[in-house]
Amino acid sequence: MKNKFFIISALILISLSIYLFKSAPERLVDSSIKVGSQFPVRVLFQVVAAENAVARAIYTSDIVGKGKKVGLEYSEKWKNKTLDAGPLPALLLREVSRNIEKSPVPLGLFLGSDFPIASANKFSGSQVEKFNQIRADSNPAFFYSADIKRYVAMFPDYAVSEGCVTCHNDHPDSPKKDWKLHDIMGATTWLYPDETVSLEEIVEAISVVRAAISAAYMMYLEKCKNFQNPPEIGDRWPEEGYFIPNSKAFLAVYEKEASLKTMQILLSNTVIDADNSL
Known part of the structure; x- marks a missing residue:
């Protein structure tokens, strides 16, 4: 398992390095981005948040949304x-979070809210004030939380579909019953212990997040195999009928889009200097 993790990390690092040095605009090459370069931790947060958001968007729209139209079901009791x-999209994210926790990287992830269905997901401490600001300006928040000794990034989580709205408004344990489409329902929250990170640490975090997403999706595929009427698992997607893409097909689409976003984030940030921190 460790060898596989190392190989994946190395491949991502090689790919990023080649792109950075051969494809980067000249101004970025001159800024000396290289292996060993240090970045503010917010760059790591932006990268992993983008990676996770891509997977969640694909799963929400192309798996859950289109899957329901062909007879597939999704439930909190999956x-x-x-x-x-x-699993519903938020529950897939929960599995991703659990998988990240099992990794050697000290990266944390949870989906919190001021009106969560599960009380354990309610914001507390400095997160409450920061989330109120997110509600006001819709911008992500980056800060250090002394009570947990972690750097924190909170990204607004929107009600992106009518299914999200209906599920929360109709849930018996929901403390809020009037959610509307596009409301900020909570925040995808990331935790990390260090103020600065190296390019290698960013790559390692990418590897962990991708492995966590893959493992979570595989759990869904294994569940599908035991349905009374299992969908065909292969190269085809629900938009074509009663099909579910296998892990290879899902990850191919996800990694292509996620890699582009990751490149854009890294290329838009220069190496850290004395005044460039969280």
């Missing part, structure tokens, strides 16, 4: 063996 259903 782990119930008697229920032929997959």
